[in-house]
Amino acid sequence: MDTVSPEARSANMRAVRSSNTQPEKAVRSIAHALGLRFRLHRRDLPGTPDLVLPKHHVAVFVHGCFWHRHEGCKAASLPKTRTDYWQAKFDRNVARDAKARDDLEALGWKVVVVWECGVKDREAVGALLFRALSRDLPLPPPHESSG
Numbered sequence: 134m135d136t137v138s139p140e141a142r143s144a145n146m147r148a149v150r151s152s153n154t155q156p157e158k159a160v161r162s163i164a165h166a167l168g169l170r171f172r173l174h175r176r177d178l179p180g181t182p183d184l185v186l187p188k189h190h191v192a193v194f195v196h197g198c199f200w201h202r203h204e205g206c207k208a209a210s211l212p213k214t215r216t217d218y219w220q221a222k223f224d225r226n227v228a229r230d231a232k233a234r235d236d237l238e239a240l241g242w243k244v245v246v247v248w249e250c251g252v253k254d255r256e257a258v259g260a261l262l263f264r265a266l267s268r269d270l271p272l273p274p275p276h277e278s279s280g
Contacts, residue, residue, distance in 0.1 A: 156247075160195050180236070184232075193244075193262070193265075198250050202223050202227050205266075206248070
């Protein structure tokens, strides 16, 4: 049973940002410190990546562990109430993420996923971004790249 009213819960959920989040700002800061130039939220690309490095044909998504279901992360817990609703929502999010990734790769883009829990490790995020710049180095699968 939820401890707040449906109206209060709705207000709380509306307050959850989808862009310009703190983890996203941290990744932008790291990219900028590396001398990378990027565009934000290109709506003309599948999935509207959080950062786009057009010169390198790299699209970066900064995923929240809870909403995008970071495998093995404690932040990706399932709420105790309305589990059917939440599981269906999370399944849709994961499917949408996979489709965006597939569509971008089909267009020749390299896709990088930075997980919210990994943003604190600035060196690891920087290394992941740097690795993405090379067409010769493969990226780890999306659930393994933590930052």
